[in-house]
Amino acid sequence: xxxxxxxxxxxxxxxxxxxxxxxxxxxxxxxxxxxxxxxxxxxxxxxxxxxxxxxxxxxxxxxxxxxxxxxxxxxxxxxxxxxxxxxxxxxxxxxxxxxxxxxxxxxxxxxxxxxxxxxxxxxxxxxxxxxxxxxxxxxxxxxxxxxxxxxxxxxxxxxxxxxxxxxxxxxxxxxxxxxxxxxxxxxxxxxxxxxxxxxxxxxxxxxxxxxxxxxxxxxxxxxxxxxxxxxxxxxxxxxxxxxxxxxxxxxxxxxxxxxxxxxxxxxxxxxxxxxxxxxxxxxxxxxxxxxxxxxxxxxxxxxxxxxxxxxxxxxxxxxxxxxxxxxxxxxxxxxxxxxxxxxxxxxxxxxxxxxxxxxxxxxxxxxxxxxxxxxxxxxxxxxxxxxxxxxxxxxxxxxxxxxxxxxxxxxxxxxxxxxxxxxxxxxxxxxxxxxxxxxxxxxxxxxxxxxxxxxxxxxxx
Ligand code: TYD
Ligand code: MG
Numbered sequence: 001x002x003x004x005x006x007x008x009x010x011x012x013x014x015x016x017x018x019x020x021x022x023x024x025x026x027x028x029x030x031x032x033x034x035x036x037x038x039x040x041x042x043x044x045x046x047x048x049x050x051x052x053x054x055x056x057x058x059x060x061x062x063x064x065x066x067x068x069x070x071x072x073x074x075x076x077x078x079x080x081x082x083x084x085x086x087x088x089x090x091x092x093x094x095x096x097x098x099x100x101x102x103x104x105x106x107x108x109x110x111x112x113x114x115x116x117x118x119x120x121x122x123x124x125x126x127x128x129x130x131x132x133x134x135x136x137x138x139x140x141x142x143x144x145x146x147x148x149x150x151x152x153x154x155x156x157x158x159x160x161x162x163x164x165x166x167x168x169x170x171x172x173x174x175x176x177x178x179x180x181x182x183x184x185x186x187x188x189x190x191x192x193x194x195x196x197x198x199x200x201x202x203x204x205x206x207x208x209x210x211x212x213x214x215x216x217x218x219x220x221x222x223x224x225x226x227x228x229x230x231x232x233x234x235x236x237x238x239x240x241x242x243x244x245x246x247x248x249x250x251x252x253x254x255x256x257x258x259x260x261x262x263x264x265x266x267x268x269x270x271x272x273x274x275x276x277x278x279x280x281x282x283x284x285x286x287x288x289x290x291x292x293x294x295x296x297x298x299x300x301x302x303x304x305x306x307x308x309x310x311x312x313x314x315x316x317x318x319x320x321x322x323x324x325x326x327x328x329x330x331x332x333x334x335x336x337x338x339x340x341x342x343x344x345x346x347x348x349x350x351x352x353x354x355x356x357x358x359x360x361x362x363x364x365x366x367x368x369x370x371x372x373x374x375x376x377x378x379x380x381x382x383x384x385x386x387x388x389x390x391x392x393x394x395x396x397x398x399x400x401x402x403x404x405x406x407x408x409x410x411x412x413x414x415x416x417x418x419x420x421x422x423x424x425x426x427x428x429x430x431x432x433x434x435x436x437x438x439x440x441x442x443x444x445x446x447x448x449x450x451x452x453x454x455x456x457x458x459x460x461x
Pocket of ligand 1 (some may be wrong): 101102103104105106107108109110138141142270271272273274275
């Protein structure tokens with residue numbers, strides 16, 4: 001803490017936060033014994049807290065950069081390896097983290113799981129959506145140790161902050177921003193001005209108190225992001241939950257992080273007792289269905305700093321109606337149409353009279369262009385009813401003239417494929433600096449779609 005000339009000693013109750021100019025054995029406010037601790041504060045700044053917040057209260061005034069203790073880098077582990085990793089090594093005290101996602105995806109489950117798995121962390125869980133009994137039922141289902149967690153069912157943000165000030169938790173969770181309201185904005189809860197004001201209030205609170213705050217925000221299915229989008233500028237970290245509601249995999253992606261790298265990805269599986277961390281996503285995204293299924297191809301894809309493999313599934317059948325249908329789950333349908341047009345024009349396949357459906361395993365939403373190659377292979381595999389061996393995978397982007405183009409971090413993808421026991425990987429012939437052979441995996445370089453077909457579907461075409 002910056003030790004300026006104008007400081008004084010005050011005593012704080014660690015139980016309720018009550019301030020007193022002298023030591024007392026029993027806190028007059030909450031009646032607890034032996035809870036008063038001495039704290040040196042700069043005069044006029046009375047909000048310093050116990051341990052984690054050192055320096056935070058002082059930061060409301062201009063401070064010489066050299067005087068700021070670098071303790072602000074301290075992070076609190078949430079005892080969840082995947083969440084800690086995408087936060088950049090734990091949550092930063094005094095930061096505001098937004099978790100966004102569609103209703104039912106698992107935001108409340110994840111945020112309640114955190115305190116249950118960190119009993120040493122004093123947590124205040126504020127719910128504006130559920131009653132305390134509903135939260136209790138969920139907590140029972142999730143298991144863990146509830147001893148560090150206090151539940152508060154409240155939608156008035158001023159009351160929430162008052163309670164948090166009294167309780168002085170290490171972590172506060174607010175579920176959700178849409179249900180909270182503040183008296184300082186006129187409109188109804190959930191409106192844009194309310195959402196902004198609530199978030200700004202929470203940010204101020206987090207910075208001044210040094211308490212880490214996790215804020216939950218709903219995002220609607222059709223991509224219309226009411227709220228969380230405007231919040232992105234306000235908060236320090238944005239984590240987004242994704243995944244098909246029907247499937248059991250959930251992806252948590254960091255979109256913004258003032259304290260770490262973005263485009264990190266964590267994978268979870270929703271089970272009967274909450275979200276399970278999936279440390280090796282590849283194994284879950286490649287369904288093990290023995291041999292002999294056509295229409296599937298494995299892609300070596302990259303998301304954030306991670307490489308993992310997953311299965312692309314395709315079904316090609318004769319169009320029942322006049323116009324052929326094209327449908328894609330987890331993949332851009334315009335991109336699919338482009339790939340089909342390339343197949344038609346550059347490789348002479350008549351796919352225009354066929355229905356084409358594709359699906360990304362595990363409810364994954366894929367934007368990595370390197371998946372083009374696996375999509376094309378899966379479509380051709382279904383079209384020819386020709387099975388691709390299960391230990392072959394693909395990484396390449398396809399251009400409009402049918403050329404197969406190199407993709408970012410090809411080596412990383414090759415290493416991951418080799419690590420998972422794949423025998424062959426197809427990449428672009430134009431990839432540079434790729435070693436001829438990697439231990440245990442054969443690298444096959446192809447230049448364009450016709451060359452790919454010749455190599456892979458020789459016997460079928
Ligand atoms: P929830 O966390 O309530 O979603 P959100 O807060 O994002 O709206 O998740 C609800 C879904 O998760 C619901 O369909 C039930 C399911 N679920 C499980 O499968 N297992 C569990 O242990 C829990 C608590 C929920
Ligand atoms: Mg919820």
